[in-house]
Amino acid sequence: MKKDLDKFLSLHGRKADMISVTHIIDEMHYYQARGGKDKEDVKCKADPYSIGVTEGFYLEVVLDGVKVYGSTPSLSQLPGLCDRLVDRAKVLKPYQLIDFTHQPKLSVSGTFCGQPRTTLSPRAIQDTLCDYSNDLMTDGIYTSEATCFQIYRETLFVSTHGVMTDQEMHGSALHLSATAEKDGETQTRSNGFNCLQMMLEDQFKEASEDCARIRMQALELIHADNCPDGVMDLVLAPDQMYLQVHESIGHPLELDRILGDERNYAGFSFVGLSDIGNLAYGTPLLNVTFDPNVSSEIANYAFDDTGLMAEKRNIIKDGQLVRALGGYDSQYRCNISGVACARQTSWNRAPIDRMANLNIEPGHSSFDDMITSVENGIYMETNRSWSIDDYRRKFQFGTEYGRLIQNGKLGAVVKNPNYRGITLPFWHALSHVGNADTQKISGTLWCGKGEPNQIVRVGHAVPVCAFKGINVFGGAA
Ligand SMILES: [Zn+2]
Numbered sequence: 001m002k003k004d005l006d007k008f009l010s011l012h013g014r015k016a017d018m019i020s021v022t023h024i025i026d027e028m029h030y031y032q033a034r035g036g037k038d039k040e041d042v043k044c045k046a047d048p049y050s051i052g053v054t055e056g057f058y059l060e061v062v063l064d065g066v067k068v069y070g071s072t073p074s075l076s077q078l079p080g081l082c083d084r085l086v087d088r089a090k091v092l093k094p095y096q097l098i099d100f101t102h103q104p105k106l107s108v109s110g111t112f113c114g115q116p117r118t119t120l121s122p123r124a125i126q127d128t129l130c131d132y133s134n135d136l137m138t139d140g141i142y143t144s145e146a147t148c149f150q151i152y153r154e155t156l157f158v159s160t161h162g163v164m165t166d167q168e169m170h171g172s173a174l175h176l177s178a179t180a181e182k183d184g185e186t187q188t189r190s191n192g193f194n195c196l197q198m199m200l201e202d203q204f205k206e207a208s209e210d211c212a213r214i215r216m217q218a219l220e221l222i223h224a225d226n227c228p229d230g231v232m233d234l235v236l237a238p239d240q241m242y243l244q245v246h247e248s249i250g251h252p253l254e255l256d257r258i259l260g261d262e263r264n265y266a267g268f269s270f271v272g273l274s275d276i277g278n279l280a281y282g283t284p285l286l287n288v289t290f291d292p293n294v295s296s297e298i299a300n301y302a303f304d305d306t307g308l309m310a311e312k313r314n315i316i317k318d319g320q321l322v323r324a325l326g327g328y329d330s331q332y333r334c335n336i337s338g339v340a341c342a343r344q345t346s347w348n349r350a351p352i353d354r355m356a357n358l359n360i361e362p363g364h365s366s367f368d369d370m371i372t373s374v375e376n377g378i379y380m381e382t383n384r385s386w387s388i389d390d391y392r393r394k395f396q397f398g399t400e401y402g403r404l405i406q407n408g409k410l411g412a413v414v415k416n417p418n419y420r421g422i423t424l425p426f427w428h429a430l431s432h433v434g435n436a437d438t439q440k441i442s443g444t445l446w447c448g449k450g451e452p453n454q455i456v457r458v459g460h461a462v463p464v465c466a467f468k469g470i471n472v473f474g475g476a477a
Helices: 002-015 075-095 122-136 200-208 211-222 238-253 328-334 367-372 423-427
Strands: 018-038 041-046 050-063 066-072 109-113 141-159 164-182 185-190 194-196 230-236 288-290 313-317 358-360 376-388 394-406 409-415 418-422 430-433 440-449 454-462 465-473
Touching (some): 002 075, 002 141, 050 075, 066 075, 122 211, 141 211, 164 200, 164 440, 185 211, 185 394, 194 440, 194 454, 211 394, 211 409, 238 313, 238 358, 238 394, 238 423, 238 454, 394 423, 418 423
Parallel strands (some): 109 164, 230 376
Antiparallel strands (some): 018 041, 018 141, 050 066, 230 465, 288 313, 288 358, 394 409, 394 418, 440 454
C-alpha cells in the first residue's frame, strides 16, 4: 500500500500546497455468552460471533490556506477525489474561516505496533465466555453475561510534507456481569468494562478469578440496604474514578469544545481559553497527564491521526490547569501548545480533538490510609450510570457497589450508591490520592463525539481517590 500511496502523491501532490492521504483498516470482533434461569435449569447460550471490517482512504488538501477533506473506499478513486477537493478549496476560498497558510509543517516518520493479536480461535473465545457465564450463575442469580470485544486498527499516513507513519493497534474489552433477583428487584454486579491493550489470553486468566467475587457481590447487593442520603466523605475505586476523570476533566478540556465546535452536539465547556495556565482545577494533590505511550492502556499510539508525535504531557499539575487537549489544528487556531490528540473513528471521518490515555498520577496514600481517614463516609466501586451537563459543570454518577465507612472502618454493603457534584468544587474536595498499588487501568471503546458521530477508544489509569463532603444519595432519592 505504501508504494501505491507514494505513487499517488508523486502524480497528484503538486495540485495543492499540501496533500495527505491515510489508509485505514478497522476490525471489530464481538462475542457474547449469556446464562439465565429457566425454571430450575441453568442455561448458557452463546450468541453468534460477529465481525465488522471497514477499509478506505481519508484525503486532506490544503490550497491557498484553505483546508478541505474527503474520503473514498477505493484506491482507484483517489485521483478523482483529489481533483474535487482542489476545486472545493478554490470555491471555499472567499468563505474561509481559518487561514492555514502559516500552520507549521509536519514531517515525521515512524512505525508502531501495539500488543499482538490474540491467537485464540473464535470458537475458543466463545467457549471460554460460556464457561464464565456458567460460572457466574448460582442460586439467587437470575442472569449472567460474558461479553468480549476485540478491536484492530491499521493506519498508513503519508503527506507531501514528508509525513510517513505506519501503525497497528489492538485492544480488547471484557465484560462479566451477574444479576441477582429477589421479590421483583434486581441488582447487577460486574467487572465494569475492562478495556485494555492486553493479550486476551492474559485477560481471560484474570477474569476466571473474578467470577466468584462478582456473583457473591451481586447476592450481597440484593440483600443490602439502600445507600443513605447525605453529605459525607467519598472514596472512589478506579473503575468509577476513570469515568469521573473522563467526563469532568477530559471532555471539558478538549480544545475544540472550548472553541465551540462541539456546541451543537457533544457540548461546550465551562473552561475558557483564558483559564489554560491560570485555573486552579483541584487541590494540589491532583496531577493529570496525557500519555498515549502507556502500552497497556487502550489509546496507545506513537502518532496521532494528523502525524503529531505522541508525548506525555502534564494537563493538570499540582491542581493547576496547565494545558488543554488540543491537536494540530486546534493548537494553530488558538496559538497555544497542546497534545497529540487528533483522532478519527474511521476512514470516512476527519480527525478531531480526543482524549487518549488520560491518567491521574498516583499519590502517596495507601487504601487503608484513605479508609482510616474517614469518620463518616462511603466507598463506591464500578460505574453503572452517568449524567453530566453539556458544559461539563454539574454531574451525577451511579455505581454498582457501596460500603459504608464508619470511624475509619469499612462496614455494611449498600445498594444503589450514587453521588452528585459540581466539577471544580468536587476536585477541590479531593483529600487523598492513592499510591501506585491502588492504581488500575480502565477505559472505554465508546467515547462519542463529533457530528457525524465518531466513537473512539480512550484509556484511563487512575488510583483510588478520596473526597471530603460529597452529596451522596441512594435509590430512594
Ligand atoms: Zn467521552
